Amino acid sequence: MMDSFNQVEKEQLIEPHAKVRTQSASWVILFGIIFIAVNLRAPFTSVGPLVELIRDDLHISNTLAGMITTLPLLAFALFSPFAPKLAKRYGVERILFMSIILLSFGIILRSISGIANLYLGTVVLGIAIAVGNVLLPSLIKQEYPERIGLMTGVYSISMNLFSAIASGISIPVAVGMGYGWQGALGIWGILSLLSILVWFPQVRRRSVKKTALLHQTGNTKVNLWRSKLAWKVTLFMGLQSMLYYVLVAWLPNIIMDKGVSIEESGWFVSIMQLTCLPVTFLAPILAGRMANQRLLVTVTAVCFMVGNVGLLYGNLRFMVVWVVLLGLGAGLAFGLAMIFFSLRTANAKQAAELSGMAQSVGYLLAAMGPTLFGYLNDLTNSWMIPLLILVGASVLLFLFGLGAGRNRYVSSSK
Numbered sequence: 371m372m373d374s375f376n377q378v379e380k381e382q383l384i385e386p387h388a389k390v391r392t393q394s395a396s397w398v399i400l401f402g403i404i405f406i407a408v409n410l411r412a413p414f415t416s417v418g419p420l421v422e423l424i425r426d427d428l429h430i431s432n433t434l435a436g437m438i439t440t441l442p443l444l445a446f447a448l449f450s451p452f453a454p455k456l457a458k459r460y461g462v463e464r465i466l467f468m469s470i471i472l473l474s475f476g477i478i479l480r481s482i483s484g485i486a487n488l489y490l491g492t493v494v495l496g497i498a499i500a501v502g503n504v505l506l507p508s509l510i511k512q513e514y515p516e517r518i519g520l521m522t523g524v525y526s527i528s529m530n531l532f533s534a535i536a537s538g539i540s541i542p543v544a545v546g547m548g549y550g551w552q553g554a555l556g557i558w559g560i561l562s563l564l565s566i567l568v569w570f571p572q573v574r575r576r577s578v579k580k581t582a583l584l585h586q587t588g589n590t591k592v593n594l595w596r597s598k599l600a601w602k603v604t605l606f607m608g609l610q611s612m613l614y615y616v617l618v619a620w621l622p623n624i625i626m627d628k629g630v631s632i633e634e635s636g637w638f639v640s641i642m643q644l645t646c647l648p649v650t651f652l653a654p655i656l657a658g659r660m661a662n663q664r665l666l667v668t669v670t671a672v673c674f675m676v677g678n679v680g681l682l683y684g685n686l687r688f689m690v691v692w693v694v695l696l697g698l699g700a701g702l703a704f705g706l707a708m709i710f711f712s713l714r715t716a717n718a719k720q721a722a723e724l725s726g727m728a729q730s731v732g733y734l735l736a737a738m739g740p741t742l743f744g745y746l747n748d749l750t751n752s753w754m755i756p757l758l759i760l761v762g763a764s765v766l767l768f769l770f771g772l773g774a775g776r777n778r779y780v781s782s783s784k
Contacts, residue, residue: 399513400521402572403506404528405565406466410502411533413477413495413558414442418618419540420551427551428485438492440741443615445496446503446733453504454722462509462722463572465501470569473498474562481556503729508722511712519658522709527651530704532561534643592720592780594727600780602773603710606667607728609767610703611736613674613760617642617696619740624753628686638693645697646704653705657713663775666706671768673699675761682757703767706775707732716779724780 417424417438425435456465473495480491506525514521536558544554594600621642622635630638657663673695680692711728715721743756 396513398571400524402565402569403509403521403525405568406470406502406506407525407528408532409470409473409558409562409565410499410506410529412536412561413473413555414439414499414536415533416536416540416555416558417492419537420544420554423544423551424488428488430485436741438488440737441489441492442496442499443733443737445493446500447730447737449497449500450504450730450733451726453501454508454719454726456501457505457508457722458719462505462512462718463569466505466509467566467569467573469498469501469505470562470565473502474559474566477556477559477562481552481559483552500729500733504725505722507708507711507725508718511715511721512718517658518712519655519709522654522658522712523651523705526654526705526708527647530643530647530650534647537643538640592723594720594723594780597780599714599773599776599778600724600727602770603707603714603724603780604728604731605770606703606710606767606774607707607732608735609763609770610700610707611732612739613763613767614700614704615736616739616743616756616760617700620743620747620753620756621693621696623747624681624757625689627753628689630686630689638689641690642693642697642700645694646701649698649701650705653702654709657706657709662777663706663710663713664772666702667768667771667775670699670702670706671764671771673702674764674767678757678760678764682754682761699764706771710774714774714778714780720780 421435421438424430424438425432453465476491476493476495476498478491479494480488482491507522510521510525511518540554543549543557544551547553549557618639621639625635625638653666657666660666677692677695677699680688680695684692707728711721711725715724743759746756746759747753
């Protein structure tokens with residue numbers, strides 16, 4: 371009875387909010403969400419192609435150069451749990467606004483010459499991105515309860531599209547246009563500063579009624595760390611993050627060991643990322659229209675398993691097939707992980723807390739994955755054991771995904 375009452379209360383609170391929001395205001399909010407989303411990966415993925423230039427210019431070791439990409443992932447893991455608490459105290463809109471300002475500062479700081487500025491700026495922007503990672507799915511649930519799948523798809527593809535763009539233009543900007551690695555990293559400050567202007571009206575429009583909604587819908591306290599369903603969502607998020615970041619880091623080397631040239635191996639990575647994009651958009655939309663997401667989870671796991679087995683034992687002539695399957699799996703997995711935060715929670719407050727928990731554990735696995743797999747390759751001088759682990763991770767993704775895909779809400783008892 372109490373669950374039914376809470377559900378009715380939630381609907382009564384959400385519906386008036388949805389009705390009073392004008393169509394123009396809805397578009398303004400969506401535009402702001404998109405602008406924040408495009409900042410959540412581009413400052414991070416723009417670094418990868420520039421690592422060699424940064425290493426040679428600053429005369430640092432490969433280990434220190436690798437930390438440039440590892441530090442943001444560690445920041446995601448360590449600071450994600452704090453974002454919901456800050457949002458509850460100060461408001462989602464205000465904290466997102468402060469995070470964009472912090473992101474801009476981090477981008478500018480790391481673009482100034484010097485090792486200390488590079489690493490400090492990287493940590494600062496990692497903290498800022500962690501806040502956006504956690505709170506945007508919650509904001510979508512709060513603002514668009516009737517269109518969660520579509521809006522999650524828009525948010526996901528915006529983030530991943532600019533992620534791919536950032537990876538692609540870093541070298542042309544740094545070398546072709548002559549701006550160096552500092553300029554190639556610094557240009558993303560323009561986008562973050564524009565986002566500050568776009569999001570500022572949301573801070574001004576933030577009302578007492580909206581704040582009350584966020585608190586009232588969160589009255590039912592749930593200890594997510596004791597919830598089996600929350601852990602299934604968390605481990606699904608963690609495994610898909612690990613699979614993706616390991617493949618992004620090591621797929622070129624795995625393919626080159628098969629006899630492919632370094633130039634061609636780069637194209638295969640591009641194919642995987644391009645395959646991800648449309649699927650990342652479609653997955654949340656499909657998931658939002660289904661009674662449960664177990665079928666999508668199954669398709670995701672099969673794509674990962676077949677793709678990784680193909681890398682291990684498959685014929686080189688079918689390499690494009692294996693890479694496309696991995697791209698399909700990565701896109702489906704990311705889209706599902708993002709929408710699980712909304713579908714498996716009863717309100718925006720729970721969505722933020724589940725997002726914080728899942729992304730904390732998820733990005734910790736993501737940070738450890740590339741380093742561990744590189745170590746295993748050095749130890750065995752082969753990619754067999756790392757790829758077998760990826761196959762095993764795909765099986766675990768399937769098992770945890772079946773639980774996460776069930777149509778129910780998180781609770782402390784189930």
